[in-house]
Amino acid sequence: MNIRRGRFGEYGGQYIPETLMNAVDELEQAYLRYRDDSGFKNELTNLLNNYAGRPSLLYFAEKMTHDLGGAKIYLKREDLNHTGSHKINNVLGQILLAKKMGKTRVIAETGAGQHGVATATAAALTGLECEIFMGKEDTERQALNVFRMELLGATVHPVTSGTMTLKDAVNETMREWTKRIHDTHYVLGSVMGPHPFPMMVRDFQKIIGKEIKEQIMLAEGRLPNAVIACVGGGSNAIGAFYEFLDDPSVRLIGCEAAGLGVDNPKNAATMANGAVGIFHGMKSYFCQDEYGQIAPVYSISAGLDYPGIGPEHAYLSDISRAEYVPVSDNEAVEAFEYLSRTEGIIPAIESAHAISYAKKTAPAMARDQIIVINLSGRGDKDVAAIARYKGVNINE
Amino acid sequence: MNRIKKAFENKKAFIAFITGGDPDIETTEKLVIALTEAGADIIEIGIPFSDPIAEGAVIQEASERSLANGCTVDKLFEMVKRVREKVDTPLLFMTYINPVFVYGKEQFMKKCADCGIDGIIVPDLPFEESDELSYICEQHGITQISMIAPTSEERIKMIAENAGGFLYCVSSLGVTGVRSEINTGVSEMIQKVKAVSSVPCAVGFGISTPEQARDMAAVSDGVIIGSAIVRLAAEYGRDCEGPVKKYAREIKYAMENKNLCRK
Structure with missing residues (x-):
């Protein structure tokens, strides 16, 4: 029943x-x-279209591509939407x-x-x-x-x-x-x-992947080899991934927040460290102890500082359709600065997790391969926090 | 015979809730005995959870105290086993689904049965998801208690028709906690249940005074009191046995329509 x-x-x-x-x-x-x-x-x-400013741009990050010397890198500019994400x-x-x-x-x-x-x-x-x-x-x-x-x-x-x-x-x-x-x-x-x-x-966010597909077909005439997005609950990632679920040649990579590192208790890497549980209305993976008490997670990114992940991601991981990788605070901050200096785009610290993994993976890929990074938000909100992280006093 | 069923025979049941392990396991054990002596007909022991989304501040804080003092479900199983040798009161676990799921549903229910737990209430397991536990509960003879709320309306029929033990009728919107006024729609809610089922209806959420307990008992088969008792545990800590017993007696007398003995 x-x-x-x-x-x-x-x-x-x-x-x-x-x-x-x-x-x-x-x-x-x-x-x-x-x-x-x-x-x-x-x-x-x-x-x-007329309030939020869609479609958002798919921008060829030429300098980043050249600098990394591997796959061509495109940024899906969700940061340019009204309200910045x-x-x-x-x-x-x-x-x-x-x-x-x-x-x-x-x-x-x-x-x-x-x-x-x-x-x-x-x-x-x-x-x-x-x-x-x-x-x-x-x-x-x-x-x-x-x-x-x-x-x-x-x-x-x-x-x-x-x-x-x-x-x-x-x-x-x-x-x-x-x-x-x-x-x-x-x-x-x-x-x-x-x-x-x-x-x-997911349905409201899947427009991201739909646009990516149309835009990349127009720009390159073919599908990307990988779509990379940061994952907390996972809405920008599922939005970017969904249109490509039936295109097995497209790797779908979610970057979760590893905080001080996956081996340090101060992290929020649900897929790396979590187990199946039931919380916040859903069965999925959660960071928790052996008695099912939800763990006090940590990430420099307030948006990824969550002990669970959306149930569709749990499923995509189980069936190996999407991969989930941990990215630490240090790596994210480094990518935050890197994109700012290389492309003149300050990413949200959340999105910087995806930038970081792309930086790692692009050099190992062929030059005719394509990576799309979902740049889910802009980083203005993070400037003060990053300054604090680096020990810079900016008198906010 | 089934202890829960017996608790509703020829009387209005007084159901008392305490947070297990608040402030420590020994106090919980003493409270089970004290509440039994004070006339509680059923005792609910809350398994503390890190994120109790259906609870108000009083029980949230009790859960935090309990977890901070190292309470685990294994320690509660041991405590129930000890206290079960001393009392025959029906004992229920009130728990969120995750601690049960992660412990292993099968293992959890087996231990419940072994230590003498009679039933389980899981506030984040609505009717649609109840088969997460129902088969395993049945196998181990653990009664799964269902809940209805002021928003349930046409859902009441399907929930009541499938309810076992008693039906937990949530008196008001919102989370657990003491309220000065109780929603007046309770008796209509209960009438809807009675039209389709003979399952006893106990009212909970917000009840704290003997007057409220008497009024709610008049329109239902039982009254559930949680936050008001947990508040005493918060106030008196390890010495809460006396105040809780005194309070529970007043509630019991009020429900039996005896004179309230007050100073």
Whole structure:
């Protein structure tokens, strides 16, 4: 007597309190109804093109390519989207859906603040009340984004429970949703949580890979050899990967945050160090101890500082369709500086994890091979944190 | 006979919740005995979890204290085994699904049965996912307790029809914690259950005063109290046995419609 919905292999599901079950059912029904509705699709496309600035560029990183001396490197410039990251793709979809569902208030978790800023932005545009939950530690790491969200009219709640980071922000947003459901939609920021979120968020993000495919065919007349993206929950990665799932010649590589290193307890490398578990509404891989207590993870990147990974990634890893590799803080910071100096593009510290792995792998590839890196966000928000990391005082 | 079933026979059941290992395992063991002596009909022992998303601040903090003091599910199994020799009260584990899943579902239920646990409540395992445990629970004779909430509405029928032991009726929206007012839709919720099932209905979330317990008992088959007891454990620490016992007595008297003896 079971209705297995929203599964990727054994992963996914709806492991949430009964109080929220009707809300996710209602959301699923609304999503299934509107995703094929031409009016909804037109509205969303209009916002993506004329508000968020899609399609985003696929930029040939000529200097980086030349410098590394291997595969040709292209950057998918999600950092050029309005609000500075891929997060806006999903947020616009969910906010439109929330409006259709008659919701007047949205709540969201945020790590680095990019999802919070995108949600606050779209809420301002559409006139929805907006409350953002952010780990207290992250409000300090990303103080600029807190003020940005407030400027956009959102209320930001610093979360002081647990490790005071992204995981705890998700906990608190889920708790808040159980308190007030009838007028509130939870704009989940990644391909995680209970069904239908992993499927729906992926669908809103898959435009990234769709554009990459069209753009690379136009530029090179063939598919890339590899698509590389950073992975926390995994929304920019699944967005970039999805269109290529049925193209086995394209390697799909997710870069997770290894913090101080995979052998150091201070990391957030879920695939390298995690085990299958059930948390935040989904069955997937999680960093945890032998009793199933969720581990207090760490990364310099607030956006990747999460102990789990979306269920579709867990599945893609199990069936060996995608690979997941750890990238440390040091490597990410080095790549952050490298891209800034080589191409004049300051990447988000999250995206710098993908840059780092591309740097490692490109020189070993032939010159006629192609790598596409999903540059998921811009790095302005990280400048102060990187200065701190390097011991530079910039009087923020 | 089934201990849980017996707890609802000819009376309104008083169901007490404590966080296992808060502040330590010895205190939990003493509390199980004290609550039994005070008249608790069922005792729920919470397995502390790092991220209890259905709990309010009181039980979140209790879980943190318990984990910080080194509580593990293995230590709780040992404690239950010891206390089971002294009390016949139905004992339930309240746990999130991950600790059960990671321990090994089969192994977990086997140990539950071995040490004398009667049932299990898993707040993040809704009806749609209940077969994650139902077959294994059945095999080991562990009753899986289902929950309904004020938002359940048309879901109540399918949940009630499949419920075993008793049905945990969540009184209000939100997370666990003491509330000054309880949602007034509780009796309608219970009527919907009674239309399709004879499973006893116990009301939880937010109940703390003897008056609330009496009022909720009047419209249901039992009352679940958690945060109000855990708050006493937080306040009195290792010396909480006395205050918890006194409080539980007041609740029990109120539910039996006896005069509240108060100072």
